């Protein structure tokens with residue numbers, strides 16, 4: 163019998179790899195901009211491979227790739243008739259890969275981009291979008307449901323209410339934009355408290371902010387609630403001046419000119435990439451703070467997830483190939499290496 167999310171969280175950290183949109187965009191199977199996971203229907207083997215890469219790297223949760231596979235987005239790209247097949251296929255792929263390990267399958271709903279406060283019609287549409295996606299996730303037999311990247315407390319409340327009807331464990335993570343508060347003008351900690359009161363199992367933050375500019379808010383949430391807390395930053399070096407990955411701008415004067423609109427988001431963020439060591443440090447510090455649901459969002463690669471898993475004392479399958487410089491021709495210390503090359507190391 164597979165252990166459930168809450169059982170796992172009670173005994174230690176749970177790792178959830180996210181950021182499939184960015185990784186599959188880099189690999190050439192998904193378009194930046196609309197960011198619809200058409201890859202699920204058009205190149206399903208690529209989604210399967212990516213899930214498998216993250217599973218090998220130590221992810222405990224395989225999230226069905228239904229992020230932005232919702233009615234508003236599919237209408238936007240003229241593929242509304244593919245909505246249900248896309249969701250069902252994404253769920254089936256996640257289930258298949260999760261079964262290859264001991265991973266949990268998560269259904270996934272996200273920001274709808276149509277929510278407006280005090281707009282009953284919008285709220286009805288949002289609820290209908292969540293209900294259809296959650297319904298398909300339940301049909302697929304998921305172990306938990308994640309509502310992620312939501313920047314309105316009101317929208318998160320609808321998402322949680324829909325998830326709660328299923329009686330499955332719920333994870334709600336907010337996206338915190340430049341203002342450092344939810345769009346309803348509520349602080350992250352206050353929003354998290356409300357979500358706790360409404361019965362969520364896990365609450366926290368995902369996406370948008372890098373480690374440095376996300377963790378102070380995660381700490382505030384940790385202090386405000388008693389339920390499990392989630393932290394899934396983007397692996398980019400955001401700063402006080404540019405606290406979100408959308409706001410990052412290229413600093414190298416010789417490189418600025420070639421970036422359209424001078425906006426590094428979303429496809430020129432490479433110079434801001436966090437190393438796997440920073441991710442490992444994040445994992446250790448967050449865990450020490452009592453944050454048990456950990457992951458990395460847009461920009462994450464399997465190497466980040468492996469570093470996170472190792473920082474938490476794990477040794478996933480991919481650790482077989484974790485770095486070992488002892489046999490490097492110049493930096494190594496193996497007795498069989500050529501001494502002349504080792505002496506040349508400082509000239510490399």
Ligand SMILES: [Zn+2]
Pocket residue numbers: 180181368369370396459460
């Ligand atoms: Zn993200």
